[in-house]
Amino acid sequence: MRRSITVFPKLTDKEVSAIVETRKQYAKAFNMSVDCLVTNNSTSKRFLHKVQYERIKEECPTLPTGLIQCARDVAVEAVKAWNVKRTKLKRKHPKKAERMRRPSMKEKCTMRYDVRTVTLRGSQLTFSTCGRRVKAIISIPGFFTERYPDSEGWKLKGADIGIDRKGRVFVNLIYECPDYDTVENDGRIVGLDRGVYNIVTTSDGTHYGAKDARRVKRKYNHVRSELQEKGTRSARRRLKAISGCEKRFVHDQNHCISKKLANTDGDVSIYVLEDLSSMNMLRLRGKSNKTMRKWLSAWSYSDLEFKLIYKCRRNGIRVEFVDARYTSQKCSVCKTIDKASRKGNRYVCRHCGNSMHADVNAAINIRDNYITRIEQSGQAAVNQPYGWSATGEPATEPVGKTLTSKPSGLS
Numbered sequence: 001m002r003r004s005i006t007v008f009p010k011l012t013d014k015e016v017s018a019i020v021e022t023r024k025q026y027a028k029a030f031n032m033s034v035d036c037l038v039t040n041n042s043t044s045k046r047f048l049h050k051v052q053y054e055r056i057k058e059e060c061p062t063l064p065t066g067l068i069q070c071a072r073d074v075a076v077e078a079v080k081a082w083n084v085k086r087t088k089l090k091r092k093h094p095k096k097a098e099r100m101r102r103p104s105m106k107e108k109c110t111m112r113y114d115v116r117t118v119t120l121r122g123s124q125l126t127f128s129t130c131g132r133r134v135k136a137i138i139s140i141p142g143f144f145t146e147r148y149p150d151s152e153g154w155k156l157k158g159a160d161i162g163i164d165r166k167g168r169v170f171v172n173l174i175y176e177c178p179d180y181d182t183v184e185n186d187g188r189i190v191g192l193d194r195g196v197y198n199i200v201t202t203s204d205g206t207h208y209g210a211k212d213a214r215r216v217k218r219k220y221n222h223v224r225s226e227l228q229e230k231g232t233r234s235a236r237r238r239l240k241a242i243s244g245c246e247k248r249f250v251h252d253q254n255h256c257i258s259k260k261l262a263n264t265d266g267d268v269s270i271y272v273l274e275d276l277s278s279m280n281m282l283r284l285r286g287k288s289n290k291t292m293r294k295w296l297s298a299w300s301y302s303d304l305e306f307k308l309i310y311k312c313r314r315n316g317i318r319v320e321f322v323d324a325r326y327t328s329q330k331c332s333v334c335k336t337i338d339k340a341s342r343k344g345n346r347y348v349c350r351h352c353g354n355s356m357h358a359d360v361n362a363a364i365n366i367r368d369n370y371i372t373r374i375e376q377s378g379q380a381a382v383n384q385p386y387g388w389s390a391t392g393e394p395a396t397e398p399v400g401k402t403l404t405s406k407p408s409g410l411s
């Protein structure tokens, strides 16, 4: 497991200009390495070193050897990732794959340092540059050293060093703990329902979601459709910029929501979510309705899951997945499945009179589905993911008493 923290060391002008020069040569070394790998169709570090090292040394005379090696390692990784991406694209759009630009680094790049080129002794940080090795006194916040102490095996793995937009030099220290194991909490199981109005609702009845998430999403949709209609060159450019803005907005929202969930005060041991693959399955079969499809395409829900899982792991909370079907149509009290019981965002059971928020009802069902699954299969199967059989039908039947109508979707 890895954690990172950013510090801003105070440096003299001379040191900053040394970093600027280092960055230039680092980018050059990276680009030369990529060119060599792509033209020779290789991803071997040893090959690259043999062929290109002397030439890089000539082109970047003052760049320390350690940093040439760092640039080389980053280049190999970048080319590997690029190859994977291109092979994927080739299957669908061969022409686009041909045009795909090879990875390149600009002069204003962020440099990756490894343990040979950056060291931290106490609060003294030193790292290589084109000129002298820079020495700076930094202070790492107490919460970080308390939470990730050396005694538990957290070691400095390297650092990313660059200059931000404000012109400050930042050092992003990367710590790694190879055998990190969190003790799992002993507490409640909480179900989470994801929806269009509230991004996440817990079975305790708490709603998580940005107040203006829908407004912002609607705004972007509107602007996008107008620009698409226009279709001029500048409109296309604007579209591209907007897609970046929207992406960052969604990422930020997902970070905020997953952080709130992971840092909950309650004694939560397991969060239960609907299974993503079954949702995709339903979408592919064209079973979901229009609103659901729109939301699925607009909200990066797999990104939310990813963030939730890693943030929860840190706090000893496990994330589990269950079958998503009928969770919004089933009554959480009497377990009767009836589509007609749901009216907008209320669930009013026609059989037992239970009335609650529809999303909370669904979240309770998700939690109960998980509990039932453990009880049915015994403790041994807790970690097994919910599986689909070869026919595409779920392996187990969902829990419920009666089925009065066929499900048409998830919401």
Ligand SMILES: [Zn+2]
Binding pocket: 331, 332, 333, 334, 335, 336, 349, 350, 351, 352, 353, 354
């Ligand atoms: Zn009921």
